[in-house]
Amino acid sequence: MKDMRASELLAVRPATRLPRPVIVGHRGAPAYRPEHTAAGYELAIDLGAELIEPDVVVSRDGALVVRHESELSWSTDVSSRPEFADRRTTKLVEDELCTGWFAEDFTLAELRTLRAVERMPEVRPLNTAYDGRFGILTLAEVVDLARARSTADRQIRVLAELKHPGWSAEQGLPMAELVSEELRRLGATDAQGPVMLQSFDAAVLRDLRARLGEHGPQMMQLVDDVAEGDRMVTPAGLREISTYAQGVAPSVERVLRDVDVVSGTSALVNEAHRAELAVFTWTLRAENAFLPEPLRVGTVPEALGDAIGMARRLLSLGVDGLITDSPDHAAQAVAELQAALV
Numbered sequence: 001m002k003d004m005r006a007s008e009l010l011a012v013r014p015a016t017r018l019p020r021p022v023i024v025g026h027r028g029a030p031a032y033r034p035e036h037t038a039a040g041y042e043l044a045i046d047l048g049a050e051l052i053e054p055d056v057v058v059s060r061d062g063a064l065v066v067r068h069e070s071e072l073s074w075s076t077d078v079s080s081r082p083e084f085a086d087r088r089t090t091k092l093v094e095d096e097l098c099t100g101w102f103a104e105d106f107t108l109a110e111l112r113t114l115r116a117v118e119r120m121p122e123v124r125p126l127n128t129a130y131d132g133r134f135g136i137l138t139l140a141e142v143v144d145l146a147r148a149r150s151t152a153d154r155q156i157r158v159l160a161e162l163k164h165p166g167w168s169a170e171q172g173l174p175m176a177e178l179v180s181e182e183l184r185r186l187g188a189t190d191a192q193g194p195v196m197l198q199s200f201d202a203a204v205l206r207d208l209r210a211r212l213g214e215h216g217p218q219m220m221q222l223v224d225d226v227a228e229g230d231r232m233v234t235p236a237g238l239r240e241i242s243t244y245a246q247g248v249a250p251s252v253e254r255v256l257r258d259v260d261v262v263s264g265t266s267a268l269v270n271e272a273h274r275a276e277l278a279v280f281t282w283t284l285r286a287e288n289a290f291l292p293e294p295l296r297v298g299t300v301p302e303a304l305g306d307a308i309g310m311a312r313r314l315l316s317l318g319v320d321g322l323i324t325d326s327p328d329h330a331a332q333a334v335a336e337l338q339a340a341l342v
Contacts, residue, residue, distance in 0.1 A: 020338060021315055023330045024159055024323040025049035026283050027068065031326035034116045034127055035075065036066045037134035041142060045149050045156055048331030051196070053159045053323060054142045058173040063108035064139040064182055068119065069163060071100040076114040077132060084110075093167055104171045111136045123287055123302045143186055146194050159196045159220065165204035176207035189216050198222050198249060202232075202241075209244040219245040220280060225254055233268050238275040247278035247320070252310070255281050255317060256292075266317040273318065280321035281314055286329055308332050 028040025029047055041052045054066040070093070073079045078101045079088075087106070090099040103111065116134045118127040139160060146156040165175035179197070180189075188195040189212050198220035199205055205219050221241045223229040231237050233250060241248055250268060258267050272279045286307035288296040295306040311322055311333035322330040 021319065021334050022051060022280075022321045023049045023327050023334060024051040024053050024280065024321055025327045026053050026323045026325050027055065028052060029325070029327055030119075030127070031124065031286055032127070034118045034130050034134065035068060036137065037116050037130075038137060038141075038145060039130070039134055041145055042149070044327050047327040048334075049156075049327040050154070051157050051159045051321070052142065052146060053161060054137070054139060055161045055163050056139050056175075056179070057103045057163050058168050058171075058175060058178060059106055059108045059111055060104055061107045062173060062178055063111075064178060065103055065108065065111055066137045066139060066142055067103060070103045070167070071098055072103060072106075072114065073100040075116060075119045076136065077117055078114055081114070094164060104168070104173060108138070123289060125302070139182060140186055143188060143194055150194070155194075157194050157196060159198055161222070162197065162199040162201070162204055165199065165201050176204050176211060180208060180211040183212065183217065189213075191215050191218055193217065196220065200224050202244075206244050218247070220247040220249045220278075221245045222282070223248060223250040223254065225251050229254065233271070235271050235275070238272050238277060242275045242277055245277070247280055248272050249280040249282055249321075249323070252281045252284060252314065255279075255314065255319065259317065264316070269318045278320040279318070280323055281319050282323040284311060284314070284322050284324035284326070284330060286326045312336070 025044025027035035028037060029044040030040060033040035033043055036054060044052050055068050056064050057067050057070045059065050068075055078084055084101060087101050090097055112135060114136050115132040117131040118124055121128050143158050146158050149156045162175055168175045183189045183195060196218045197208060200222040202221060205221060223232050255266055255268055269279050284307060286304050288303050288305040289301040291305040291310060295309050297303060297305045307326060307329040311330045314322060315333055315337055324330045
């Protein structure tokens, strides 16, 4: 893959709906701190993120809690807590059996007693030094953090991903209802307010659009790498998304696989822009294990590769936002692009 410099980006980058590409701290800055922790979100902002991205699940008493999945054992110390040993169970989650401890079986007060741990210790062993230092956050606390870090010159916003809303509803915890109520309580229902929403589930976004109105929070439709995602990124699918969302978020791999080798453009990005949708991509990660072979440095999977080169490549295709585990790498690529535009 060609490593594109700022001068080349200037020559080929298509016009987008946003004045400049935005950097999204994916679950904070998990390349450097355990995900979904206050320290991770603070660091993401310090490294250049304008948006911080929490995943949202629901507790037994209806609290909106920030965790990657409802199952807690990968990212908390719940498995080492004898008082919760009897909560371990096996559930059918979206047609797959999953064994562990689930957020919907805990009250918020119980979740407050858990401590965050590194979710990928084999890839990010240095992050294990922070295991146990940070607690579990609510969506409201992440919104408060973003507001506290916003200034007159730089608004920090929250891009909240709603996880498995259909599964949540089956547990008697209707996510759209809970989210809309919480955003109203937080005074965060305006399109230019502190919260944006995203989900792979189009139904929950449509439901929230109906509940919060056409001038409610901006929304991103996440696109999975499965057949339903293929339909979503057709011209007709993108126009449909534009009826309830302002953006679409495909994977890095999906964006790159349809690039025209002659023109160097992405049909997906171009079609999304024609449908007046911004394009965010997930997830830019710096380790070799997550990069294509031409951008790897050495052969050690957990070693850092050329994430800046990947960011440059995505920006050259006109991507509007980079959802990333290492905001500093994305920030460098965006800064190069902005310097070239001056």
